[in-house]
Amino acid sequence: MKIKRIIISLVLLGAMWFSGCGDPSMDMTDVTYEPKLVVEGYLFSGQPVTGIRVMRNFGLGTPIDTTSLYIADARVTVNGAVLKYNPVGHFFYHDTMIARPGTSYNIQVSGTVAGKFISTSASTTVPEGKYQILHKDLGSHTYDDSIYVAILPTCTAEFYAFSIIPLTATVDNFAFENPFVGKQTRDDIIKNLNRYKYQMNILLNVQKNSTELIKQSIKAFDAWFYSQYRVIVYGGDTNFKNYLLSKNVEEFDGNFHEPRQPLSGDGIGVFASAVIDTVTFEIRK
């Protein structure tokens, strides 16, 4: 009886050991693809309604041809006016419509994606007023200098995004002396050039219509190249903020959460408005 128990125990132990081996496979083929219209639409205060792109989404695991992103035959209206399509720039535009400060605009988009006719809509209100940038040319600096954009937020925008882009961005003018480079090699830079080139800063919950000066620093991790830089400052509405801050829905542990995007129905993306202006500076050795 005891021997029998020992044999059973050893078999169980072996079975547990065996089951605790291996490399489980992940099969994600049963994830259902849902066709969506992908909208990229921004209205800039005082500027024509243009540059609105309509694209499609793709099922996971399917090869994607980047030239077939756009839905050229989509129907796009803004406040009821039908927009035209520019096949060269792949965007929709209106000949005469201007984005007026304080005015609300509603976009309606419909089209066919993966054989399914779908539609989406969203609304945005263009911020009133215009913020002021104190110095539009910040001059030439080294990494040891303090650089900042000074703004008087004299408009209704409560959210600011700073797009910081070097006019020249190659591995040859990459600043390896930047204290944030760490142990990155030349090959690493070439591989991730895109990531170093496009930088942004954001300011949340700025007091609207305020005359208190705001200073936004340009830090070493905002500028990776020895180059002239162009900073476009967007004073955006809530849609702008929600899209930009919630676009990345992948958490550190690989899980996903839902974004806060303004498009209802079968839409992904952004329809937002902003007041814009530009600043320049240079980083030298």
Added chain:
Amino acid sequence: MKQIYILLACLALFVPFIHAQKVNDVTGFVYDNKDGEALIGASVHLKGRTTGSVTNTSGYFVLTNIPFGKYTLQVTYIGYKPLSVDIEVNSNEFKTLQLKMTGQALVTKEVMVVADSVRTIDRLYEKPISKIDLSSKQVNQIPRVIEADLLRALQTLPGVTALSDFSSALYIRGGTPDQNLYLVDGTDVYNPEHAFGIFSTFNTNAIKKVELSKGGFSAEYGGRLSSVLNVTNLDGNRNQVEGCANISLLSASATIQAPLGSFGSISGSFRRTYIDQTYAKWNTDIPDYYFYDGNLKAYFDLGEKDKLTLSYFTSKDNLDFKEDKSKPSSFGFYYFWGNKTSSLNWKHVFGSRIFSNFWATYSYFNSDFNMEQVNFREKNNIHDFSLKGALEYYLADDFDIRFGFEHKFLGGALMQEFDNGNADVAKERTHSVAYISSNYKPWDALSIEAGLRYNYFNSDVDYHNFEPRFSAKLRLTESSNLKFATGLFHQYLNRIPRLFFTSIWTTSDEYVGVSSSQHYIFGYQKAIDEVYEFEVETYYKTYKNIYQYNQLAFVEIEPSGYKDGKPYYTSTKGLFNSGDGESYGIELMIRKDLGAINGWIAYSLSRTNYTFTDINKGQEFIPRHDRTSILNAVVNVDWKGFLAEMKGTEVPENENKWLFTFNFVYSTGQPITVPSSAYFLNDLPDWNQIRGGGEDIPGYSLYPSGIDKYRLPAYIRMDASVTWEIKMNGWILAPYLQVFNIGNRKNVWFIKYKSDLQNGQITQTIDKVNMLPMLPSIGVNIKF
């Protein structure tokens, strides 16, 4: 306090009335003869009488209304030789007995141990429903990730779920870690975590006893929705100096206990990692990081009626990170966090029938993060000063009343400084509690406990909540019990878990309401052959108004105001998503504590559902900690004892030992939210990332499917350890080898989606990120 005295005075009125007859009470304390530690749960009865008593958490017992005469008092306790003492009850004098029991080995002479001890079914009957006890030895035997860890040991029990290999957090019966109350010597502990949660702060060598209540707990406990983990540290050896030390690949620790003359004892332990002094010196990629923890406890025996305990605990994690240690200007940050707790406990016997415990406790957690190069600094703290009293009034052998109070001064602060804004949240709250609970045995086979707990939480909004509790135990047959418990529980604290940052605690206020949970638990217990304990429990829990950190809090949070044009934040508005939920399941466990082969096998089948307004479009979803099935097996083998059992012989007590331990776990995979499609959008209007250059494609984005609709592959792991216990001259030297994940199974932690752009074609692939591989570790334990 005034109310307590009035209550005590009222209760005292009963005592003379009862004592008017020629009867008296027999009371006393039961201690371990070897080290003087109080024995919790020892069975005490008078030979020839049916009624008996069980020692409380201080080792105290009362046998009421014993007629004058001569008796033999019998005390039994698992692992100890039975004790018989002749006593005479002949006056109304109040006297407490000081009884000392002598231990005996549990691993051999299984039949004798069983025959000498209290019956298994009686032990099971006395235990409250959903409560599991573990000894320090059991905790230390379970193979571990390098370091013995209390919380990881508890993860092997039914109804307790681990999230991953990298987390020691406990998810109990569908509850989240912030719904667990951690008590160390009566003190609440917040964030008991080292190394971002990989290890817990409990030093297993300093532990005397661990009690985990998985639900349905009595009115004595509250403030959390799911469970209570009650850790009692060693009081200290009252007879001789005793110590142990451990050296593992990660840390070194030592514990020492010593008598303080004839009136008390002291114990202390300390543990520190030494990566920063060893590996980090050779490998510059390893950051300078260490943690330590230590505790000190002094026990003073102030007489028959008064015992005083002082305890202190401290822990600290220290991380000094530099991306490139060779460059002084390299990016880096400094981060430290830690706990400090202290408690003063006074046990007093007010007459034979009123046993009391009074505590003054203080718990403090703080963290400090400083990333100077980006002008970001965060300081976070929570402090809790509590005054508590718990009294037990034994009206008769079949009827006792427990009542008490608690008053907490609770506070917390979060300070964040960053460019163009700051958060400065400092809140002070008070939480007052009063409870009463009575335990009545209408007949020998039935025991009923009914209680009521009242909470007053003073915040921006005042909360008054009553919590009725009820439980019943029935001896079904000579070898089986039936149990039931139900109760309402409230929680006024919420935790914001943060990856690579310590958690922040917030309290109920004008934006975040009180959470509540109702428990219903049925249990069945059976003793098999006096050696095996078999338990089945099924439960149903509801959650109302529970909170989960809002992943988009930074999008939705609104400033409380502006100072010099910069926003500041002082409220919790927008920090949480709120909703309701339910958990239900069944747990089976067969456990054997005696003999050369011991351990437990546990299986749980469960389900948790949440419904939150802003998650999954308001539809029901399964939270990420849900696991449908979990199978655990922990087997300890004393090889020589096993061979002796086979031969029917005995192993001499001083013989060296080979100890093998196996731990197996199977768990359904973790629910995850996966993307349903990919799309391309630039982050900002003037960007053109898709064709920007480089190999990665930042314009590529993923859109999620339904929340937690998919599951990772099943988690399976087996661990093994071997310990050679060498005994010489009263010392025990025990070198060990442990192998975590001995099958080297590549359990999936999470999946990452990758995309590659070549010739205008984007291909998408999935990468698995695995949990810990096979991880051997060695070390040595020394005892003297």
